[in-house]
Amino acid sequence: MVIELFCAATVLLLLSGVPGLMTSRSCCTGERVSAVMVVAGSLLGVGAALASFGASPVIFTAPWSVPGGGVLLRIDPLAALFLLPVYLVGAFGTIYALGYWSQREQPATGGRMRLFYGLLVGAMTLVVTAAHGLLFLVAWEVMALSGFFLITTEEMKEEVRRAGYIYLAATHTGTLALFALFTLLGEGTGSFAFPAAGALALPHLATPIFLLALFGFGLKAGIMPLHIWLPGAHAAAPSHVSALLSGVMLKMGIYGIVRLTSFFADIPPWWGVTLLLLGIISGVIGVAFAIAQHDLKRLLAYHSVENIGIIAIGLGVALLGRSYGLPLLTALGLAGALLHVINHSLFKSLLFLGAGAVVHATGTREIDHLGGLLGSMPRTALLFLGGAVAISGLPPLNGFVSEWLIYLGIFNSLESGTLAVRLTALAAPALALIGALALACFVKVFGAVFLGTPRSAAVSGAHEAPLSMLLPMGGLLGACVFIGLWPAALYPALSGAVACWSGGADSVGPLLADSAPPGALSATGVILFGLLLGGIFFLKRRGRGAAGAATWGCGYARPVPRAQYTASSLAEMLLSLFRWGLLPREEGGKVQGVFPRKASFATHTPDAVLDRLLLPLCRGAARGCTWSRAVVQRGSTCFYLLYVALTLGVLLTLSTLLGG
């Protein structure tokens, strides 16, 4: 039953864009049919995922004529947990697109966008359920390529094409590593089918397999310093696509690492330590880069790097728990990481959809050109605020719950008898720093975009988003509040997934509920909501008929919007603390003379890895190749005959040396 539901859902999703290709470009039947198909497919899929939480894993096999291939699907609690965000965000994104990227407004690109959107969502459901290396790689490639076509939806813009090519290069480099990874794995196990959890003992191949997985999957997940494709791609894609890419597709990389590490019977301690350190680096540097951004969507993209870092910290704690035989660390760390996977998919999609509504209404992504949108877009502002509180990890929303679990995992390492494990505790202040920086960044974003007074003419004419865009955002915020107020609802699913990962210990559920009681969080959340509503109601009643006045400008009677504190000035103080790593470029700003002329000032923070390291390296390599080609390709026949003769000579020598 589960497998039929799942297959029907996947077929519906994969084909959802096809009917639209056959309708006229000017009519909106195609987009409606596709929306209905995606929503129906997602509902079926959610049903399948929920049904497979309690039960034993569902397995589906079918023959496949490809040599060494086989269709082998397995839906276990771990896969089901990753399926949920795919369906949820996929469906909400489609509904959102009805208003945001409607066929009427975008006749040229709407059809192909929907085709690849459906393919991407469907392929991701196959990625997390495939239990066979070849099938996994095929699904992975379909996902990666649909991602490319979605990012380049607006291919007429140069910036978009550039982001698309960088993404394509990055994702194929990752796939190359995955080819090697599955070949090695197949070498070790004798077949391409995935081994059972905790069953694999490959003392010699384990290290290369883990390193390849870290590189291949890390490139997809966007772990620093492999995040190069991420900021550009997320900024260039349409917002609901960014939501899907950032909220869900990055998690496929995390899924890969989680699934792969589950195979091994013995996990060396350095795996956990590596992930922990990479997580801390991604978290701190990712959020620091986010603070430095002026582009709303690039900023959100860097926050994905930060959140992937938090997930990696949780995974690192869980791996250390496996290495040292500490089930409590494993349970808390992995449950926190997996819950953060779900949470991040919810609030990051919400924020990207909110950013899309802002871009749709104002036509700019530049934070310093916005301001005061709460007046014209009150509902979008409230929804965005919810997402901002959630992503800052603040109670009573969902982001806090997952970070809390990871913190508890870290703190429980203090009880261990090994000093190496106790050192894990030092990840806690790093996580606190990440949280505080994220809070600062979202104060800046929400304040500069929605509060104060409009900073440009584009903002003054902004309009509230239509219902088709507000509803998906509302649904996502509802899910955030639900998890924040009732985390106990997800504990069974989480403990099932943890048990599935660590090779089936049944005591995970009680362990988790005992060491991280969810009831207290619910109670605090409800009390907090009550107090806040009561307080605001009191102020509203008391403030009725209050006098209005201009904001106190220290005696300056005619304040102008340009005198407001900008997002850049808000971030300046924090950035000065991170100057050593961010290396921002500053232009202008020097005021000269007694009666200075008009001056301008601009700051720009290029990406440390892509813009400062990789692109110069590639440019150098290209220059070297050009030079060597000019030397070798001289255009006269005698040189080419010389090359042939030389090559033959070298080959003959080699063959006699090796063969003889």
Next chain:
Amino acid sequence: MIGRSLLHLLLLLLLSPLLPGVIGKTKAFFGGRVGPPVLQPYYDLWKLFRKGFVFSDTTTWVFRAGPVVGLAVPVLAALLIPFGALAAPAPFTGDLILFIYLFGLARFFTAAAALDTGSSFEGMGAAREVTFSCLAEPTILLSFIVLARLSGELSLQGMLGPSLAQQWGRGGASLGLVLVCLFVVLLAENSRIPFDDPNTHLELTMVHEVMVLDHSGPALGMILYGAAMKMFVLGAVLVRLALPWETGFLLTDALLFVAGMLLLAVVIGVVESTMARLRLVRIPQVLIGTTMMAAFAVVLVLK
């Protein structure tokens, strides 16, 4: 549990405005003045809650949410910590993280409310507040790691519970460092000299006060009350750490705690009277130095 919660809340709600009063009196003593009466903050609150509002025309409901969150958070946080030997009413495993993040929530909304006015001064205040907190938060976490490691508990009640007196014997050096670090954080988080001067005249140099410039009437009262309660709650952690004794009788325990809080207020007053305000660029250096001290404390107990 309800009785204990009520006692906790009564102590918090009734005594918290006393702290700024005592600090003011101490500073007046050092300045050779008579100063306002110790109960002056109560009179101020009473006056403010009866006044009307003036709202800036640019502000929205976010502006009103700031004071509300600032008032609700310390009340909730107070239920998680022991007041001296009086046990916390609602402890649970992992509440130490909730304790820290609740204050984060208050910071988020206070700063957002400041930005809602569209004034550059309030923006400056918001930027400074969130920046300094980024530097203070790792210190609190490191201090809690020390307490958790020594006590083997993961709730504030367990960490600051009856076994605290023995822990001073086992890890006295670390706890001493933690005490100093938390005191510095207390000064920074409650905008006291040397980090911030609540009485300064120039908006350009303020941190916390400039964020709440535009609030008036009951909303301003809520902010002042919330700030006093925040100092009370953070101070209670410090006082418990410094005076870990229990007498076994409710009344004497309560009196010991109140005496400790008053002593803390006098100490803050002495610090404020004898130190100058730090230059703004020096504040991050002091906070990072404090973090390093807390890291030393952790290293001492981790081995």
